[in-house]
Amino acid sequence: MQNGTGIALIDEMLETSRIIENFNPSSAAPVAESVRKTHKLFLTGEGSSRIFPAKNAICEAIKSGVPITVHTDGCFQASEYDLSKWTVLASSNSGRTKETVTLMRKLRAGGHQNVFGITANAGSPVNELSSADIVLKCGAEKAVAATKSVVEQALIEHAAVAEFTGMDKFAAGLSAAGRLSAEIMSAGINPDIVEALASAQTLFFAGRNDGVAEELALKTNEITRKRSGYFEGTYALHGVEEVLDASDTVVFIEPFASEFDAIHRIFEEEVGAKVIAVSSSGTPFPTVTIPSLPGFDAYLRLMAGWNMLAAAGMAEGIDLDHPKRARKIGNEI
Numbered sequence: 376m377q378n379g380t381g382i383a384l385i386d387e388m389l390e391t392s393r394i395i396e397n398f399n400p401s402s403a404a405p406v407a408e409s410v411r412k413t414h415k416l417f418l419t420g421e422g423s424s425r426i427f428p429a430k431n432a433i434c435e436a437i438k439s440g441v442p443i444t445v446h447t448d449g450c451f452q453a454s455e456y457d458l459s460k461w462t463v464l465a466s467s468n469s470g471r472t473k474e475t476v477t478l479m480r481k482l483r484a485g486g487h488q489n490v491f492g493i494t495a496n497a498g499s500p501v502n503e504l505s506s507a508d509i510v511l512k513c514g515a516e517k518a519v520a521a522t523k524s525v526v527e528q529a530l531i532e533h534a535a536v537a538e539f540t541g542m543d544k545f546a547a548g549l550s551a552a553g554r555l556s557a558e559i560m561s562a563g564i565n566p567d568i569v570e571a572l573a574s575a576q577t578l579f580f581a582g583r584n585d586g587v588a589e590e591l592a593l594k595t596n597e598i599t600r601k602r603s604g605y606f607e608g609t610y611a612l613h614g615v616e617e618v619l620d621a622s623d624t625v626v627f628i629e630p631f632a633s634e635f636d637a638i639h640r641i642f643e644e645e646v647g648a649k650v651i652a653v654s655s656s657g658t659p660f661p662t663v664t665i666p667s668l669p670g671f672d673a674y675l676r677l678m679a680g681w682n683m684l685a686a687a688g689m690a691e692g693i694d695l696d697h698p699k700r701a702r703k704i705g706n707e708i
Contacts, residue, residue: 382689382695382696383516383517383695383696384522384598384685384695384696385685385695387516387517387522387523388522388523388560388678388681388682388685389557389560389561390513390523391522391523391526391556391560391678392553392554392556392557392560393553394512394513394523394526394527394530394553395526395530395549395552395553395556395674396549396550396552396553396554397512397553398527398530398534398549399512400534400537400542400545400546400549402509402530402531402534403509403531403532403534403535403537403538404538405491405506405507405509406462406464406491406507406509406531406535407534407535407538407539409462409489409491409506410443410462410535410538410539411538412462412489413460413461413462413489414442414443414444415443415444415445415446415460415461415462416443416444416445416446416461416462416464416535416536417445417446417447417453417456417458417461417462417463417464418432418433418445418446418447418464418466418532419447419448419449419450419453419463419464419465419466419475419478420449420450420465420466420467420472420475420493420528421449421450421467421472421474421475421705421706422593422705423468423521423524423525423590423593423594424466424467424468424472424475424493424521424524424525424528425447425449425466426586426589426590426593427525427529427585427586427587427589427590427673427677428466428525428528428529428531428532428533428586429447429466429532429586430447430584430585430586430589431529431532431533431585431586431587431673431674432445432529432532432533432535432536433445433446433447434583434584434585434673435533435536435537435540435670436536436539436540439536439539439540439541441536441539441540442539443536443539445536449474450465450472450474450475450477450478451474451477451478453478454477454478454481458482458487459485459487461489462489462491463479463482463487463489463490463491464491464492464493464532464535465478465479465490465491465492465493465501465505466492466493466494466528466531466532467492467493467494467499467501468494468495468496468511468516468521468524468528469494469495469496469499469707470492470494470495470496470498470499470500470501470502471496471499471500471501471707471708472501472705472706472707472708473706473707473708474706475492475501476500476501476504476708477708479492479500479501479504479505480504483504488506489506490504490505490506491505491506491507491508491509492504492505492508492509493508493509493511493528493531493532494508494509494510494511495510495511495513495514495515495516495524496510497510500708509531511524511527511528512527513526513527517696522594522681525590526674526677529586529674533545544670545670548668548670548671551668551671552668552671552674552675555665555666555668555671555675556674556675556678558666559665559666559675559678559679559682560678560681560682562682564663564682564683564686565661565663567661568651568661568663568683569683569686569687569690570690571624571649571651571661572599572624572626572651572683572684572686572687572690573599573687573688573690573691574624575601575622575623575624575649576601576602576620576622576623577601577602577603577604577619577622577623577624578592578595578599578601578602578603578604578623578624578626579592579603579604579605579606579611579615579619579623579624579625579626580592580595580603580604580605580606580625580626580628580680581605581606581607581609581610581611581625581626581627581628581630582606582607582608582627582628582629582630582676583607583608583628583629584607584608585673586673587628587673587676587677587680588605588606588607588626588628588680589605589607590677590680591626591628591677591680591681591684592604592605594680594681594684595684597698598684598685598687598688598693598695599684599687599688599691599693600688600691600693600698600699606625609631609634611625611627611638611641611642612634612637612638612641616641616642616645616646619642619646619648620646620647620648621646621647621648622648623646623648623649624648624649624650624651625642625648625649625650625651626651626652626653626680626683627650627651627652627653627654627658627660628652628653628654628676628680629652629653629654629655629672629676630652630654630658632656632658635658635659635660638650638660639659639660649661651663651683653665653676653679653680653683655667655672655675663679663682663683665678665679
């Protein structure tokens with residue numbers, strides 16, 4: 376991906392490295408202070424504001440064995456839960472997302488004192504309902520497909536967990552994560568991989584439940600205008616071949632080496648679909664190879680996926696900034 380294209384989406388993608396490098400972990404301090412009392416953190420929001428930020432934070436918490444409970448679900452489903460003993464952190468780029476505002480209003484009306492909001496717009500309904508609102512520093516996004524805000528939202532939620540997993544290690548890794556992100560976003564993509572993405576009838580993403588593959592499936596719709604699907608973990612190896620064909624492409628995010636043979640047999644030999652991998656180590660498939668940085672690997676995988684999708688969209692001649700029907704605020708209050 377090259378800078379100076381004049382395309383807002385790409386310019387904003389390229390800004391993410393600076394956002395990571397300059398991130399201030401103290402942004403999450405009010406949330407962490409609340410969690411020290413409740414020992415429970417519920418992360419919510421809709422679409423891109425929840426998928427990667429919340430699921431990445433949960434994975435980092437579980438990997439580190441922290442003595443707190445971290446969970447996520449969408450806002451309407453969350454409204455059916457008893458969250459009275461949880462610290463609730465709701466993320467909405469616009470601050471006007473219907474589901475998020477509705478949940479926060481219900482919690483506040485019930486006397487909940489530990490409800491926090493992340494937004495990019497001061498003075499929004501989410502800000503007004505928040506016990507201590509957090510305003511993103513990344514600035515306004517022009518492109519519909521949110522990118523830089525997703526990363527800053529993820530960093531804030533990650534930082535809230537890092538207060539219990541080791542803030543020094545998290546803070547120390549930001550500089551390297553920013554530098555590596557810039558390298559990944561600026562790297563060229565093998566033309567054969569771009570062709571496999573651009574020519575696919577449907578793009579499927581398979582990977583861990585850390586938000587990366589799932590978020591890329593969403594971004595596929597917004598950036599390339601293609602149908603997409605998300606296979607969690609090894610779900611792709613359990614019967615999906617019945618509905619795939621040679622017109623499809625499956626992208627495996629850091630695939631499990633023990634399943635290389637099964638992936639090849641099912642998707643390449645039996646289905647005839649194209650298989651691509653994003654990985655920090657070698658695979659037998661066409662691979663976008665990226666570096667590894669423990670604690671920030673998910674961010675680097677996401678950047679590689681963005682780079683791939685942007686390259687595919689440009690190869691198709693798509694106006695990346697202006698989808699025909701998708702809106703910046705998916706469901707506005």
